Amino acid sequence: MSREPWESAWQRALYGPGGFYRQPVGPAGHFATSAQGIPGVGRVLARAVVALAEQYDVAHVVEVGAGRGELLRQVHALVPDLHLTGLDVVDRPEGVPAAIDWQVSPGGSALPDELGPLTDVLVLAHEWLDVVPLVIGEVDDEGELRVIEVDRAGDESLGDPLDGASRQWCQRYWPSAVEPGDRVEVGTTRDDAWADLCSRVQHGVVVGVDYAHALDDRPMYGTLTGYRDGAQVSPVPDGSCDITAHVAVDSLETDWRTTQRALFGELGLVAPPAQHALSRSDPERYLAGLADRSAGLTATASPGLGDFVWFAREVGVRRSTH
Numbered sequence: 234m235s236r237e238p239w240e241s242a243w244q245r246a247l248y249g250p251g252g253f254y255r256q257p258v259g260p261a262g263h264f265a266t267s268a269q270g271i272p273g274v275g276r277v278l279a280r281a282v283v284a285l286a287e288q289y290d291v292a293h294v295v296e297v298g299a300g301r302g303e304l305l306r307q308v309h310a311l312v313p314d315l316h317l318t319g320l321d322v323v324d325r326p327e328g329v330p331a332a333i334d335w336q337v338s339p340g341g342s343a344l345p346d347e348l349g350p351l352t353d354v355l356v357l358a359h360e361w362l363d364v365v366p367l368v369i370g371e372v373d374d375e376g377e378l379r380v381i382e383v384d385r386a387g388d389e390s391l392g393d394p395l396d397g398a399s400r401q402w403c404q405r406y407w408p409s410a411v412e413p414g415d416r417v418e419v420g421t422t423r424d425d426a427w428a429d430l431c432s433r434v435q436h437g438v439v440v441g442v443d444y445a446h447a448l449d450d451r452p453m454y455g456t457l458t459g460y461r462d463g464a465q466v467s468p469v470p471d472g473s474c475d476i477t478a479h480v481a482v483d484s485l486e487t488d489w490r491t492t493q494r495a496l497f498g499e500l501g502l503v504a505p506p507a508q509h510a511l512s513r514s515d516p517e518r519y520l521a522g523l524a525d526r527s528a529g530l531t532a533t534a535s536p537g538l539g540d541f542v543w544f545a546r547e548v549g550v551r552r553s554t555h
């Protein structure tokens with residue numbers, strides 16, 4: 234079977250004709266995120282988005298990588314007046330209310346030409362950058378970083394040496410890869426995709442949320458993996474599974490970053506324990522309180538969803554936390 238660099242194999246497997254993300258089931262058919270698939274957590278996430286939109290005093294939320302609109306529907310239910318726009322690689326999914334605008338995007342690092350200039354906006358990229366394909370390299374026996382190539386069955390071999398830009402990125406952001414077999418996930422395509430997204434905003438904030446690492450906790454063998462039918466699997470670039478790798482968040486141009494656990498705590502999104510006395514006087518409210526509390530704890534659990542990193546680039550706006 235022929236082999237090619239991971240970057241192009243990954244792009245085709247997820248976004249090419251018949252690619253993984255073009256299939257009718259959508260991401261929710263294969264894995265859960267904070268936006269969907271875990272009872273109550275999507276609502277907590279929606280409340281976080283609404284709170285940030287209020288803190289930045291913006292009237293429009295754009296979600297890049299909106300799946301099938303799961304999160305935006307919940308934001309719409311909370312604040313019907315907020316202008317919402319979803320972008321993903323498929324046509325407007327069934328059931329997305331007409332009040333929510335929808336734009337089709339090419340996929341991976343590419344965004345639609347007609348996106349922007351955006352003003353008065355919060356752009357959210359929830360688990361987008363981790364599915365933007367990148368160059369994967371490995372240190373060979375001579376200590377040189379070479380591009381890893383892969384075939385459709387997922388078998389790998391070493392190809393050309395990394396190009397100059399990739400090598401420079403690794404020297405700065407992934408210097409720990411020196412021993413034969415050490416792997417790197419070169420963040421340049423994500424840095425560029427993030428910069429492109431930020432450049433579409435004239436006045437507003439761009440917020441990313443992803444599994445991430447930084448210089449002091451860079452993984453030695455990388456994080457590339459796959460998901461299919463609810464299970465983690467070996468990444469195979471044949472369109473049958475998601476392919477994802479954590480984001481090197483420190484190489485992105487950002488103004489702040491924090492963990493989901495810290496942010497949701499700060500925003501007061503974890504409900505206090507339900508009062509036991511209510512179980513007799515108002516059992517419905519008691520059960521709703523229990524469910525809220527449980528969703529808040531799940532969204533902020535560490536290890537777990539609470540370890541997700543939130544990062545933002547502000548364009549002519551500042552967050553008001555009063």
Ligand SMILES: C[S@@+](CC[C@H](N)C(=O)[O-])C[C@H]1O[C@@H](n2cnc3c(N)ncnc32)[C@H](O)[C@@H]1O
Pocket residue numbers: 254260266267268269297298299300301320321322338339340341342343344359360361364
């Ligand atoms: C991991 S899923 C996350 C979906 C949703 N945000 C969630 O958290 O449940 C990534 C999504 O990003 C979409 N995506 C990838 N590249 C994109 C692009 N350039 N523009 C818009 N959507 C994109 C994929 O099609 C997929 O639906």
